[in-house]
Amino acid sequence: MTSNDSGLFTDQFTQNPYPTYSKLREEDPIHAVRFPDGQSGWMVTRYEEAEKVLKDPRFTKDLSKIYGGSMDQMSVFTQNMLFSDPPDHKRLRGLAQKAFTPKMILGMRERIQEITDELLAAMEGRDQVDLIDEFAFPLPIIVICEILGVPSADRDKFRLWSNSMIEGTSGELGVTVQQHMNEFVQYLGQWFAKVREHPGDDLISKLIQAEEEGDRLSERELYGVVTLLIIAGHETTVNLIGNTVLSLLENPEQRKLLMEKPELVNQAIEESLRFNGPVEFSTSRWAAEDFEFQGKALKKGDLVVASLNSANRDPDQFADPELFDIQREKSPHLAFGKGIHMCLGAPLARLEGEIAIASLLDHFPKMGLAVKSSDLEWRPGMIVRGVKELPIRL
Numbered sequence: 001m002t003s004n005d006s007g008l009f010t011d012q013f014t015q016n017p018y019p020t021y022s023k024l025r026e027e028d029p030i031h032a033v034r035f036p037d038g039q040s041g042w043m044v045t046r047y048e049e050a051e052k053v054l055k056d057p058r059f060t061k062d063l064s065k066i067y068g069g070s071m072d073q074m075s076v077f078t079q080n081m082l083f084s085d086p087p088d089h090k091r092l093r094g095l096a097q098k099a100f101t102p103k104m105i106l107g108m109r110e111r112i113q114e115i116t117d118e119l120l121a122a123m124e125g126r127d128q129v130d131l132i133d134e135f136a137f138p139l140p141i142i143v144i145c146e147i148l149g150v151p152s153a154d155r156d157k158f159r160l161w162s163n164s165m166i167e168g169t170s171g172e173l174g175v176t177v178q179q180h181m182n183e184f185v186q187y188l189g190q191w192f193a194k195v196r197e198h199p200g201d202d203l204i205s206k207l208i209q210a211e212e213e214g215d216r217l218s219e220r221e222l223y224g225v226v227t228l229l230i231i232a233g234h235e236t237t238v239n240l241i242g243n244t245v246l247s248l249l250e251n252p253e254q255r256k257l258l259m260e261k262p263e264l265v266n267q268a269i270e271e272s273l274r275f276n277g278p279v280e281f282s283t284s285r286w287a288a289e290d291f292e293f294q295g296k297a298l299k300k301g302d303l304v305v306a307s308l309n310s311a312n313r314d315p316d317q318f319a320d321p322e323l324f325d326i327q328r329e330k331s332p333h334l335a336f337g338k339g340i341h342m343c344l345g346a347p348l349a350r351l352e353g354e355i356a357i358a359s360l361l362d363h364f365p366k367m368g369l370a371v372k373s374s375d376l377e378w379r380p381g382m383i384v385r386g387v388k389e390l391p392i393r394l
Contacts (some may be wrong), residue, residue: 149202
């Protein structure tokens with residue numbers, strides 16, 4: 001069976017993938033598929049198997065183990081912890097972790113609230129806004145830019161580059177994607193040169209100093225780690241905010257409950273992550289050897305991805321999984337992954353999401369969708385799940 005006869009990656013699937021996921025979980029949970037970029041591989045749709053894919057060391061993230069050669073021969077964008085196995089993974093993640101300690105994240109609460117209030121104040125007095133453009137995008141990009149030490153004034157460039165590279169996984173933007181990747185690398189190179197001359201207290205300065213102090217961070221790894229942090233550091237939160245607002249507006253009784261009990265905001269964020277998570281699929285893994293996995297014969301080099309959003313609606317794991325319930329008990333969802341590759345920025349994304357949603361409902365308690373849900377356009381590609389625009393009546 002291929003993607004063409006299973007309903008995958010069509011426009012209808014992009015708008016609402018969940019009926020297709022339900023069918024696959026029942027009929028063929030480890031599904032042979034041709035992905036939009038032309039690669040063939042396996043898609044895992046049930047929770048139990050998805051969790052195993054995310055944690056089983058027989059699935060490698062290091063392409064050099066499949067194709068030979070060294071990581072230095074791979075794309076600069078794969079020179080980071082997301083595309084590495086131990087021991088490189090531990091070293092690279094450890095360097096980036098310096099900016100994401102629990103103490104540092106909590107210390108950012110006041111600044112995140114300030115940015116949130118400024119963005120909401122700019123929306124006051126207007127009848128309608130695109131919430132993605134005016135709020136969900138600028139909040140996390142300003143935060144990650146401040147952490148890294150790059151000018152938030154360049155955020156529109158980051159958005160263009162990020163969208164191109166992420167939506168390019170639809171297989172439709174090859175030339176544009178390559179051009180934007182080149183522009184991004186050139187920008188980073190110029191910024192790194194400035195930081196080397198005038199280092200500060202930001203994360204890029206710390207990473208460059210680690211490189212110069214012999215902490216085994218190569219130039220290509222520096223590019224790879226910073227690229228990952230800039231892109232992943234805001235993309236997840238943009239869609240977390242947008243998807244949460246949409247779910248609350250589509251489920252008015254849950255929105256009413258949250259406004260009556262604002263202390264439920266943490267649970268609302270966790271339920272949004274489970275119900276319609278901001279990351280559609282896990283990043284790619286490859287079978288490091290021939291082995292049988294849940295009844296399927298995998299060959300070395302086979303591409304495997306887990307559908308995180310399908311796993312998070314698996315009825316074997318979650319009661320009433322199609323129900324958006326902000327009072328759901330603690331949820332073991334896979335929205336941020338699992339195992340050693342679990343999202344480094346998850347605590348920051350959660351904090352930004354909680355502040356954003358609580359503040360938005362407080363500022364605009366009567367807001368509503370300005371269009372029908374069915375008219376919203378969802379972003380293409382194999383990574384994120386989120387709407388391109390979210391027109392809101394304030």
